[in-house]
Structures are given as C-alpha cells and as structure tokens.
Amino acid sequence: MKRYLVLLVAMISTIVICATFSFPVSTTPLLTSSFGEFRGTGNRGPHFHMGIDLSTGMRSGVPILAAEDGWLVRVEIDEDDIYGNVVVLYHDDGYKTLYAHLSEFSEKLKLIIDSVVSEFGRKRIVVKFPERTFFFKAGEPVGYSGQTGEAAQPHCHFEIRNIDETICYDPSQFLNILKPKEARFIVKSLVINSEKYSYREDEVYPFKGDFPKISINAVTEINKNVIGLKSLKMYLNENLVYHIDFSEIPIDEFNNVWSVYTNDSVADGYNYDAWYKLYPDQWGNVIKVDNYAEIGKLPSKILVRIICTDFWNEEFEVRFFLERR
Known part of the structure; x- marks a missing residue:
C-alpha cells in the first residue's frame, strides 16, 4: 500500500509540473535557444534569456500560436525594444504566456493596432485590455x-x-520538445583562478589559494547552434559545494547575469561563449547551493565533479583533479 501511495503522489506531481501547453509554432518544434542563457546585447544591458526560442526557418510571417486557451492581457507595439512587438495572454490555470519579436499581430487585433499606430505612430505603445475581452x-x-x-x-x-508577472519559468517544464539525435554535450573550456584550460577527463590542473575559482564553458551543440544548460552541480571530493539551477528566474533579476556568468561571456546573436561561475561572487536566485563557507581548508589534491544537466534533463559528468601548487 505504501508503494502504491508513493507512485500515486509521483504521478500527481508530474501532472502538476507538466502543464498542458502546446507548441506556439505549427511545425515540428526546433529549439534554438534555451531558458537562462546569457544575453549581452539590447538597450536594457546584459540580461538572462527569459524564455525559449523556436525556429521558424528564419522566415517572417509564420503564424505564432496561442499555447493554451487564454485571454488577451496586452500588446506591446515596439520595433526597437529587446522584445519587439509582443502579445501576452492570461490562462485560467494560473500562468501567462508571452510571444515576442512579432512582425505583425493577429487579424482579430488589426483594427485596434492600426488605429493606435495611426494616432501615436510606431514609438513604444502598450495597449492593455479589460479582462476577458x-x-x-x-x-x-x-x-x-x-x-x-x-x-x-x-x-x-x-x-x-506567473499571474502577476514576477517570475519566468523554464518552458521545458511545460513542453515536450524532443531532443535532436545530433545534439551533443561539449565542454569548450575551463577557467581555474583566471587561467584558461582545455578540458580533458581526469586531468590534473593547478590552483593556488584557499579554494579554486572555477568557471566552465559548456553547451549542448546542435549542428552549428549551441544551447545553454539547465543545471550545474559541482562536487569537491564528493561534497556538493555549488548548484546553479535555471528552473525559474524572478523578473526583477532580469539583469542579474553576473551572479552566474563571468565577464568573459559573449552573446551577440551569432557568437555564444557563456562561462558559468561556480564560486561565490554575487548573490542570485538561480544559485541554489553555496557551501563554500562550510568546506574548510581543502587538501592539496581535490577531485572535482561537475554534473551538467541539459535542456532535456540528461546529465553529463565533467571530472578532473586540482592540485595546489
């Protein structure tokens, strides 16, 4: 009976987590950017990528679809802001969805949009709609x-x-996007106390000081594109010391990227090099565990294991040794 109850609770939990959103594109969804990635461009400064990007074959004019039944909350008419033209919907299950970079709005909104643009021009305009209109x-x-x-x-x-738009959630928790066969996890580089290294499994790297400052440039590569990670856990001699998790990001931490990424990170639309910072430097909500204050003096040789979780919840181990010199 106890086993049955545990399984039942697990099933209910899964149903709650995996809401019934459908894909906002009609073609087979091809992920091109993941949640929480570093963005270094835009007139709001460096920031987190607060959603996911799905391919439309590099074509404008492809229909962007409501992911669930919902009521229109607002449209944002703005060709120059980070998000461009935007639609936001309210859903009765307790979420809002946002659709950005639109070239045009739905035909049912055409008269309203045309009227607003005719009166105010194409500067930034936010049009809010009464509930259930x-x-x-x-x-x-x-x-x-x-x-x-x-x-x-x-x-x-x-x-x-969420309903009051204070938190963005990783859409991978709500959508079942299949992992491409060609997707592969790669470690591009490591940085240990400001020194850059190529990664080789079980390699011994030098470090100085009381504790190592490790950052890692690791991604999922899909053809010529790269996707950021969902989670990173770092163990020193099998003790969990640091954990970054991108399940959700508060809106007020939109620009708090330096809590997670180093200043060497670059994302300009075509070049993506994002270094995850696995040591305490600046607080942020995506940092779930920071046990550096509790580890005490480390021995002269340390086993380092970094468990990297990709968008599809597959785990990969990065393993090497550090030796104080």
Whole structure:
C-alpha cells in the first residue's frame, strides 16, 4: 500500500509540473535557444534569456500560436525594444504566456493596432485590455514571426510567467520538445583562478589559494547552434559545494547575469561563449547551493565533479583533479 501511495503522489506531481501547453509554432518544434542563457546585447544591458526560442526557418510571417486557451492581457507595439512587438495572454490555470519579436499581430487585433499606430505612430505603445475581452483558443494565431526588437533573425520567442508577472519559468517544464539525435554535450573550456584550460577527463590542473575559482564553458551543440544548460552541480571530493539551477528566474533579476556568468561571456546573436561561475561572487536566485563557507581548508589534491544537466534533463559528468601548487 505504501508503494502504491508513493507512485500515486509521483504521478500527481508530474501532472502538476507538466502543464498542458502546446507548441506556439505549427511545425515540428526546433529549439534554438534555451531558458537562462546569457544575453549581452539590447538597450536594457546584459540580461538572462527569459524564455525559449523556436525556429521558424528564419522566415517572417509564420503564424505564432496561442499555447493554451487564454485571454488577451496586452500588446506591446515596439520595433526597437529587446522584445519587439509582443502579445501576452492570461490562462485560467494560473500562468501567462508571452510571444515576442512579432512582425505583425493577429487579424482579430488589426483594427485596434492600426488605429493606435495611426494616432501615436510606431514609438513604444502598450495597449492593455479589460479582462476577458479578447479570447484566443489554443492553436489560434496571436501574431506572426519576425525579428522586431533585438532578434538577429525571425523566430518565435516564448515565455511562461506567473499571474502577476514576477517570475519566468523554464518552458521545458511545460513542453515536450524532443531532443535532436545530433545534439551533443561539449565542454569548450575551463577557467581555474583566471587561467584558461582545455578540458580533458581526469586531468590534473593547478590552483593556488584557499579554494579554486572555477568557471566552465559548456553547451549542448546542435549542428552549428549551441544551447545553454539547465543545471550545474559541482562536487569537491564528493561534497556538493555549488548548484546553479535555471528552473525559474524572478523578473526583477532580469539583469542579474553576473551572479552566474563571468565577464568573459559573449552573446551577440551569432557568437555564444557563456562561462558559468561556480564560486561565490554575487548573490542570485538561480544559485541554489553555496557551501563554500562550510568546506574548510581543502587538501592539496581535490577531485572535482561537475554534473551538467541539459535542456532535456540528461546529465553529463565533467571530472578532473586540482592540485595546489
């Protein structure tokens, strides 16, 4: 009976976590950017990527679809802001969804949008709608793909937020996007106390001082594109010392990227080098464990294990040794 109850609770938990969102694009979803990635561009300064990007084949005008039945909250008309043209929907299950970089809005909004633009021009305009005024069914177009805002090319940018829009959630918890066969985890480089190294499993690297400052440039590579990680856990001699997790990010930490990434990180639309900082430097909500204050004096040789979790919850171990010299 106890085993049955445990399984039942696990099933209920899974149902709660995996909400019933459908894909906001009609084609087979191809992920091009993940949640929590570093972004160094835009007029709001360096920031976290607060949603996911799905390919539209680099084409504008592809229908962007409501991920669930919902009511229109607002549209943002702005070709120059980070998000460009935006639609936000409210859903009765307690979430809001955001669709950005749109080239055009849905036909059902055309008269309103045309009227607003005619009166105020194409400067930044936010149009808020009374509750339950405009209803969109799941799969109905809310707009069309584009590259307004900071988008380097046309695509679908999709976010899931809580009702008061104080938190963004990783959409991978709500969507079942299949992992491409060609996807592979790679470690591009390590930095240990400001010294850069190529990674080799079980290699011995030198360090100085009381504790090592380790950062890692690791990604999922899909053809010529790279995807950021979902979680990193670092163990020193089998003790969990540091844990970064991108399940959710508060909106007010939009620009708090330096809590996780080093100043060497670059993301300009075509070049992505993001270094995850695995040592205490600046506080942030995505840092779930920081046990550096409790580890005491480390021995002269240390086993380091970094467990990297990709977008699809597959884990990969990065393993090496440190030797104080």
